[in-house]
Amino acid sequence: MTYPPSLQVPADDERFWAAVRAEFDASEDFINLENGFFGMPSRPVQEAFEAYSRMVNREAACFMRNRFPQRLAQVVETLAGFSGVAPEELVIVRNPTEGMNILIQGYPFRAGDEVVIGNQDYDSVDEALAMMQQRGRFSIVRVALPFHPRDDDEIVDAYECAITPKTRVMVLTHMLHRTGQILPVAKIARMARSRGIDVFVDAAHSFAHLDYRLPELESDFVVAHLHKWLGAPLGVGLLHVRKERIAEIAPLFGDTRYPAGDIRKLAHFGTRPPAAILAIEDAIAFHNRIGGRSKEARLRYLKDYWVSRVKDFERIVMMTPQAPERACAIAAFKVQGMEPARVADYLFEEHRIFTVATGAAGESFVRVTPHLYNTTGQLDRLAKAIGSLLQGVGGAKR
Numbered sequence: 446m447t448y449p450p451s452l453q454v455p456a457d458d459e460r461f462w463a464a465v466r467a468e469f470d471a472s473e474d475f476i477n478l479e480n481g482f483f484g485m486p487s488r489p490v491q492e493a494f495e496a497y498s499r500m501v502n503r504e505a506a507c508f509m510r511n512r513f514p515q516r517l518a519q520v521v522e523t524l525a526g527f528s529g530v531a532p533e534e535l536v537i538v539r540n541p542t543e544g545m546n547i548l549i550q551g552y553p554f555r556a557g558d559e560v561v562i563g564n565q566d567y568d569s570v571d572e573a574l575a576m577m578q579q580r581g582r583f584s585i586v587r588v589a590l591p592f593h594p595r596d597d598d599e600i601v602d603a604y605e606c607a608i609t610p611k612t613r614v615m616v617l618t619h620m621l622h623r624t625g626q627i628l629p630v631a632k633i634a635r636m637a638r639s640r641g642i643d644v645f646v647d648a649a650h651s652f653a654h655l656d657y658r659l660p661e662l663e664s665d666f667v668v669a670h671l672h673k674w675l676g677a678p679l680g681v682g683l684l685h686v687r688k689e690r691i692a693e694i695a696p697l698f699g700d701t702r703y704p705a706g707d708i709r710k711l712a713h714f715g716t717r718p719p720a721a722i723l724a725i726e727d728a729i730a731f732h733n734r735i736g737g738r739s740k741e742a743r744l745r746y747l748k749d750y751w752v753s754r755v756k757d758f759e760r761i762v763m764m765t766p767q768a769p770e771r772a773c774a775i776a777a778f779k780v781q782g783m784e785p786a787r788v789a790d791y792l793f794e795e796h797r798i799f800t801v802a803t804g805a806a807g808e809s810f811v812r813v814t815p816h817l818y819n820t821t822g823q824l825d826r827l828a829k830a831i832g833s834l835l836q837g838v839g840g841a842k843r
């Protein structure tokens with residue numbers, strides 16, 4: 446069943462989504478609702494990856510020497526077209542940790558600079574900043590982010606209030622990994638730019654999840670995963686630096702080969718396994734076959750499906766805002782008076798539903814992340830399991 450690519454597939458067209466689901470080989474031993482860790486590649490991507498692996502190992506050095514450089518350039522070009530930037534502004538990295546370290550360690554900070562970051566951003570990004578702070582390169586200024594913002598202005602204002610004359614860079618996460626909250630990154634970046642501040646965007650979770658192209662983030666520096674929502678095999682991410690800014694970033698991995706303004710100077714990684722990189726094109730083809738708008742709408746629909754069934758239970762507290770523009774597939778909840786690890790263990794041990802206990806900014810909760818291959822029936826089972834857990838401890842439906 447196919448729709449013309451320009452049409453949005455209705456999020457509740459179960460016949461269409463069943464056909465999509467049939468292209469994934471998810472384990473039937475349990476219900477996986479922890480798809481925020483990495484995005485299971487579809488079968489076509491997995492098969493392409495395996496074929497590339499066999500080909501690389503058959504052709505060995507001959508492939509690596511004679512063909513990989515051109516194939517890599519071709520993949521970068523395809524990815525650039527998909528992302529809305531020029532190939533000369535893109536590096537394929539292993540993951541956002543690598544991309545963020547290239548930015549954080551390569552940016553020309555001056556003594557006394559301050560870097561602003563929220564209190565719900567990703568741990569390895571925090572650690573890269575903390576390491577550089579320990580080395581005396583800059584000081585970190587932390588912004589407390591609300592779990593349920595009133596509007597965009599509340600968030601933009603929170604970042605604006607953290608600015609001092611010493612602020613040089615803001616690190617922004619487009620979609621917070623633990624609660625799934627979407628930040629108005631373009632608005633914050635615009636405000637920052639008007640104050641002469643650069644923005645590094647961590648688009649790990651939003652890329653190929655929300656339907657947008659990188660320039661819409663209005664930031665000169667962006668990192669993202671390709672093995673989360675794009676569904677490429679594990680081990681690939683992207684780093685985007687706007688052309689005019691490349692010369693300012695010093696390579697993290699030693700390079701004397703490329704001129705200062707050539708982004709390949711940031712990509713001197715040594716030998717890398719090519720199969721996942723080659724399969725990025727297949728992941729883009731699969732994504733485009735569904736369509737970014739349809740995919741985003743279906744993911745939000747699946748999240749709303751389970752949330753609408755549990756949010757009014759007594760003792761349930763949602764940690765993710767409800768407005769459609771503030772979240773998509775990822776959402777988190779807590780059960781008042783119960784350790785999140787106990788909730789996650791109960792769901793897995795009693796109902797074979799896999800979620801994750803996590804936390805942020807002094808709160809702890811359970812994160813639930815459906816993917817395109819999850820069914821509404823599985824989400825009904827989640828809602829029922831949460832209901833039974835609450836009944837077991839004396840909770841009742843409101």
Ligand SMILES: Cc1ncc(COP(=O)(O)O)c(C=O)c1O
Binds near residue numbers: 542569618620647649
């Ligand atoms: C928002 C965010 N940033 C960065 C990362 C780092 O990803 P990785 O460990 O693959 O580098 C993650 C990982 O889940 C994330 O969710």
